[in-house]
Amino acid sequence: MIRIRRKYEKKHIAWKVSDTPLEKYAEPFPQEFSGYLNDRLADSRKSMIRHRLLDVGVGTGNQWINFLNKNPDMEFNGTALAKTMLHPEIKQKIKITTAANLHNHFEPNTFDTIVSHYGTHGQELEALEDIIYLLKPGGEAVVTGISHNLFEKKLLLNAKKANQNIFDIIHHKNIIDRIKGESKWCYHIRKAS
Numbered sequence: 001m002i003r004i005r006r007k008y009e010k011k012h013i014a015w016k017v018s019d020t021p022l023e024k025y026a027e028p029f030p031q032e033f034s035g036y037l038n039d040r041l042a043d044s045r046k047s048m049i050r051h052r053l054l055d056v057g058v059g060t061g062n063q064w065i066n067f068l069n070k071n072p073d074m075e076f077n078g079t080a081l082a083k084t085m086l087h088p089e090i091k092q093k094i095k096i097t098t099a100a101n102l103h104n105h106f107e108p109n110t111f112d113t114i115v116s117h118y119g120t121h122g123q124e125l126e127a128l129e130d131i132i133y134l135l136k137p138g139g140e141a142v143v144t145g146i147s148h149n150l151f152e153k154k155l156l157l158n159a160k161k162a163n164q165n166i167f168d169i170i171h172h173k174n175i176i177d178r179i180k181g182e183s184k185w186c187y188h189i190r191k192a193s
C-alpha cells in the first residue's frame, strides 16, 4: 500500500489530500459545500429525523471535527482503508472497507446523505452502485473524483442510462485538464423516492 501510494502521490492529487476542508470538499460542486450540508440537516430537523451521513474515504477525518461538534444531532459514519491515521474523535465511527464493498458493511436505504471526496479511486462505478443502494429513497450523494483517463464521465453516464428509474443526476461537472491528462469530476445524485 505504501509503495503504491509513493508511486502515485507525486502526480496524483487523489493521494495528496487527507483532510480537505469541508468548504472545498466537493469542488467542482456548484454550491458552498458546508452550506449545502447545513441545508440538508435543516430539512431533516424539520421532519424530526436524525440525519445519517456517510463519508466514503475520510482520510484523517480532521475536516469533520468542527462540523460534528456544531451538529451533535447528526449521525456520522465513515469508511477508510486503515485506522492508523484517523482522528481519535471519529475512530469509532469508521468502518474499514473498500468503496466497492460498502454493501457488506451497511444496511440498504440507510443514509440521508453520502459524500465522497477522492474516496472511490479505481472503483468509481462499483462505489456509485453501492452508494445508491445505501441511500434512503430521496437521499442525496455528492461524489467527487479524479481520473487519468477521460472515460469516467461516459461510464457514469452509462450507469445512469442503465438505472433510469433508480436515481437522478442533479448536477454533474467534469473539468478536463488536457495537459495533465486528468479529469476532475463531481456527481450530485438523488435516489428515486
Ligand SMILES: C[S@@+](CC[C@H](N)C(=O)[O-])C[C@H]1O[C@@H](n2cnc3c(N)ncnc32)[C@H](O)[C@@H]1O
Residues within 6 Å of the ligand: 013, 014, 015, 016, 017, 018, 019, 020, 056, 057, 058, 059, 060, 080, 081, 082, 097, 098, 099, 100, 116, 117, 118, 119, 120, 121, 122, 123
Ligand atoms: C485522497 S484521500 C481523501 C481524504 C478526504 N476525503 C479528503 O478529501 O481530504 C482518499 C481516501 O479515500 C480512501 N480511498 C481512496 N480510494 C478508495 C477506494 N477505492 N476504496 C476505499 N477507500 C479509498 C483512501 O484510503 C484515503 O483515505
